Amino acid sequence: MTSQRRPLVAGNWKMNGLKSALSELAAMAQGYDAALHAKVDLLVCPPATLVAAAVQTALTGLAVGGQDCHAKASGANTGDISAEMLADAGALYVIVGHSERRTYHAETNAVVKAKAEAGLRAKLTTIVCVGETEAERKAGKTLEIVGRQIAGSLPDGASAANIVIAYEPVWAIGTGLTPTTADVAEVHNFIRTALTGRLGEGGVGVRILYGGSVKPSNAAELMAVENVDGALVGGASLTAMDFLGIAAAYK
Ligand code: 13P
Numbered sequence: 001m002t003s004q005r006r007p008l009v010a011g012n013w014k015m016n017g018l019k020s021a022l023s024e025l026a027a028m029a030q031g032y033d034a035a036l037h038a039k040v041d042l043l044v045c046p047p048a049t050l051v052a053a054a055v056q057t058a059l060t061g062l063a064v065g066g067q068d069c070h071a072k073a074s075g076a077n078t079g080d081i082s083a084e085m086l087a088d089a090g091a092l093y094v095i096v097g098h099s100e101r102r103t104y105h106a107e108t109n110a111v112v113k114a115k116a117e118a119g120l121r122a123k124l125t126t127i128v129c130v131g132e133t134e135a136e137r138k139a140g141k142t143l144e145i146v147g148r149q150i151a152g153s154l155p156d157g158a159s160a161a162n163i164v165i166a167y168e169p170v171w172a173i174g175t176g177l178t179p180t181t182a183d184v185a186e187v188h189n190f191i192r193t194a195l196t197g198r199l200g201e202g203g204v205g206v207r208i209l210y211g212g213s214v215k216p217s218n219a220a221e222l223m224a225v226e227n228v229d230g231a232l233v234g235g236a237s238l239t240a241m242d243f244l245g246i247a248a249a250y251k
Contacts, residue, residue: 017047208229
């Protein structure tokens with residue numbers, strides 16, 4: 001972490017959460033006290049059905065975001081949700097290119113880039129996810145894959161003000177496995193270099209989150225790694241106790 005980048009701890013609820021889960025969000029908002037607020041941004045991305053209600057629940061400054069968006073603003077796309085709709089519901093962020101979208105919905109870098117452009121068009125801070133599979137890591141291709149994802153998924157007009165990168169090794173998502181801090185540092189430093197190569201000095205200000213089995217017990221160690229500016233949290237973002245426990249790494 002560098003002082004010029006304000007850390008972000010983001011929760012991705014994935015396909016979890018009925019209305020009853022808003023009580024956890026309320027508890028997160030309540031726990032996001034002045035001391036924590038001074039140190040870190042907190043964001044929760046609930047399922048789309050809860051975005052508007054979550055915005056009402058999280059009035060105290062905890063931001064709400066969407067988990068995905070369509071590239072177009074509107075049209076004949078049954079079941080899809082546009083970035084403009086998320087913004088209209090009160091979202092401030094959107095996640096694009098999550099590995100679950102890349103894998104289960106066959107989203108290419110070009111698709112992810114179009115979605116990221118939509119996020120910027122709707123004035124949402126857009127979290128672009130990248131990360132290698134286990135096979136790619138074993139084949140020594142991690143940096144090559146991540147480099148290609150950054151080059152192909154990052155939209156024109158990207159800047160520290162509108163883009164966040166999330167490095168999520170696919171094999172670390174939901175498995176309890178995490179890379180070593182040296183491996184995390186290697187990839188985050190590589191992403192920083194790619195960002196400054198693309199954006200010049202502006203690339204220094206872009207936040208790079210680590211995601212994949214982040215928990216209260218490992219958050220402090222992971223968040224202390226150079227060029228790790230926060231976390232993208234799945235399972236442990238579903239309860240206020242765990243999510244605030246991770247954010248406490250910045251206290
Ligand atoms: P877990 O924290 O459950 O491993 O999920 C990480 C993730 O995919 C967040 O987007």
